Amino acid sequence: MQQAGEPSFRESVDLMFNRAARLMDLSPGLEQKIRVCNSTYTVRFGVRLRGKIETFTGYRSVHSEHMEPVKGGIRFAMSVNQDEVEALAALMTYKCALVETPFGGSKGGLCIDPRQWDDHELEQITRRFAYELIKRDLIHPAQNVPAPDMGTGEREMAWIADQYARMNTTELNAKACVTGKPLEAGGIQGRKEATGRGVQYALREFFRHPEDMARAGLTGGLEGKRVIVQGLGNVGYHAAKFLSEEDGCRVVAVIERDGAVMDPKGLDIEDVRQWMNQSGALLAGYPRASFVAEGAAVLEEACDILIPAAMEGVIHLGNAGRIKAPLIIEAANGPITFGADEILRRNGCVIIPDMYANAGGVTVSYFEWVKNLSHIRFGRMQRRAEEARSRLLVEELERLSADKGLGWSLAQDFKQRFLTGSDELALVRSGLDDTMRIAYQSMREVWHSRQDVEDLRVAAYIVAIDRVAKTYRSKGL
Ligand SMILES: NC(=O)c1ccc[n+]([C@@H]2O[C@H](COP(=O)([O-])OP(=O)(O)OC[C@H]3O[C@@H](n4cnc5c(N)ncnc54)[C@H](O)[C@@H]3O)[C@@H](O)[C@H]2O)c1
Numbered sequence: 001m002q003q004a005g006e007p008s009f010r011e012s013v014d015l016m017f018n019r020a021a022r023l024m025d026l027s028p029g030l031e032q033k034i035r036v037c038n039s040t041y042t043v044r045f046g047v048r049l050r051g052k053i054e055t056f057t058g059y060r061s062v063h064s065e066h067m068e069p070v071k072g073g074i075r076f077a078m079s080v081n082q083d084e085v086e087a088l089a090a091l092m093t094y095k096c097a098l099v100e101t102p103f104g105g106s107k108g109g110l111c112i113d114p115r116q117w118d119d120h121e122l123e124q125i126t127r128r129f130a131y132e133l134i135k136r137d138l139i140h141p142a143q144n145v146p147a148p149d150m151g152t153g154e155r156e157m158a159w160i161a162d163q164y165a166r167m168n169t170t171e172l173n174a175k176a177c178v179t180g181k182p183l184e185a186g187g188i189q190g191r192k193e194a195t196g197r198g199v200q201y202a203l204r205e206f207f208r209h210p211e212d213m214a215r216a217g218l219t220g221g222l223e224g225k226r227v228i229v230q231g232l233g234n235v236g237y238h239a240a241k242f243l244s245e246e247d248g249c250r251v252v253a254v255i256e257r258d259g260a261v262m263d264p265k266g267l268d269i270e271d272v273r274q275w276m277n278q279s280g281a282l283l284a285g286y287p288r289a290s291f292v293a294e295g296a297a298v299l300e301e302a303c304d305i306l307i308p309a310a311m312e313g314v315i316h317l318g319n320a321g322r323i324k325a326p327l328i329i330e331a332a333n334g335p336i337t338f339g340a341d342e343i344l345r346r347n348g349c350v351i352i353p354d355m356y357a358n359a360g361g362v363t364v365s366y367f368e369w370v371k372n373l374s375h376i377r378f379g380r381m382q383r384r385a386e387e388a389r390s391r392l393l394v395e396e397l398e399r400l401s402a403d404k405g406l407g408w409s410l411a412q413d414f415k416q417r418f419l420t421g422s423d424e425l426a427l428v429r430s431g432l433d434d435t436m437r438i439a440y441q442s443m444r445e446v447w448h449s450r451q452d453v454e455d456l457r458v459a460a461y462i463v464a465i466d467r468v469a470k471t472y473r474s475k476g477l
Pocket of ligand 1: 148151195231232233256295309312333358359362
């Protein structure tokens with residue numbers, strides 16, 4: 001968390017917004033309209049559990065309705081409060097604009113420690129919270145579409161979808177009321193991995209540009225780069241797994257709530273995660289790496305890429321000056337406070353900002369929402385046309401290779417890649433890759449073409465604010 005005296009999370013997001021807005025030609029009225037949070041609904045509800053009534057507090061914040069539905073996850077954590085959901089909702093507005101998903105920004109949260117309740121109790125609590133939000137159209141396929149966030153996943157989204165369907169029995173598009181559902185409840189392949197996958201694609205894109213790497217003092221590719229990951233939950237686990245297994249990165253440390261495990265040769269992420277799952281504990285006791293009880297201090301260890309993937313405010317005025325990583329990719333939302341951001345920039349650290357870095361989740365959520373509204377498996381129709389085209393190409397390649405004795409392996413490789421495998425997953429991944437590349441290019445162009453734009457965060461805000469402003473202006477505001 002931010003240190004005493006530092007701006008709150010929401011204030012930090014607003015200050016970051018202001019850094020960008022002062023470089024733009026916005027009327028003060030429009031600037032203010034875009035920055036403020038439209039509304040926050042607070043609900044306190046009771047559920048009878050273990051023989052007594054327990055009261056829970058939840059929030060759903062709508063930051064901007066310049067496009068609808070508004071979109072944003074639901075978080076289950078004890079730290080949830082109004083300031084936090086408003087900050088997260090604002091980031092959703094800018095994130096959706098940056099990656100061009102046609103949504104406004106929203107976020108929800110429930111003050112709860114999910115580990116204190118068994119599955120049945122958690123289902124009762126989730127359904128009751130969903131009921132309160134559905135009643136007020138704060139969960140609705142055309143108005144407000146939640147997704148998973150910290151402390152929630154496919155299971156909670158399935159309960160929410162089912163609760164919505166029970167309360168709207170004739171609604172044709174009921175499934176589109178929430179994304180991040182399991183496949184059998186109307187989800188899409190590749191959603192669970194999407195945010196971590198997006199972090200991988202973002203880093204791949206960054207490492208395609210030697211000029212950008214040079215700003216962080218890095219050279220070469222991702223292969224062999226030393227990575228530290230904080231939080232081995234949904235986002236951190238997938239990012240660490242893909243980067244180590246597919247890009248040759250060495251994950252030298254993983255930080256969790258109870259401490260960190262370290263291995264300079266690189267950790268086996270699947271093994272660490274399986275151990276966490278089986279032992280029911282966190283990292284203490286993991287037998288195949290050294291354990292450090294003071295996890296937060298490991299953020300300050302030497303590495304090439306630091307991936308905070310747990311929660312906000314973990315890099316603050318108290319530790320920013322000791323961070324050695326030349327490159328930080330914000331897989332979590334808001335992991336760097338406004339004050340820490342300034343210190344890191346002064347020290348030459350390049351930061352790939354949250355609104356871009358973790359946009360993989362909302363991007364694939366968009367695909368899931370479209371799939372639910374169209375009532376057809378994602379890519380089912382495109383697949384037919386694509387397959388016909390691919391078949392012609394393969395036949396042609398095989399004919400050429402038979403005639404000329406060349407290109408046989410190319411034809412076989414092509415055949416394997418395009419005529420087999422899961423069409424939905426392949427399409428989701430390529431759609432996500434495309435989105436991450438295009439969004440990076442749009443930020444990069446602003447970063448490199450303007451003398452007054454110091455960093456990628458300001459560039460990202462400028463692109464996002466400009467798009468939101470255009471939508472408002474087109475509506476006559
Ligand atoms: N799930 C998504 O699709 C998604 C999308 C965009 C952004 N995010 C953001 O990514 C972050 C993580 O979300 P998630 O869905 O992976 O949550 P998660 O609950 O699956 O995982 C969070 C992990 O972080 C660990 N953790 C919590 N506090 C910690 C601390 N102080 N130090 C070290 N580890 C700590 C938890 O034990 C857990 O393993 C959040 O900031 C969230 O808003 C998530």
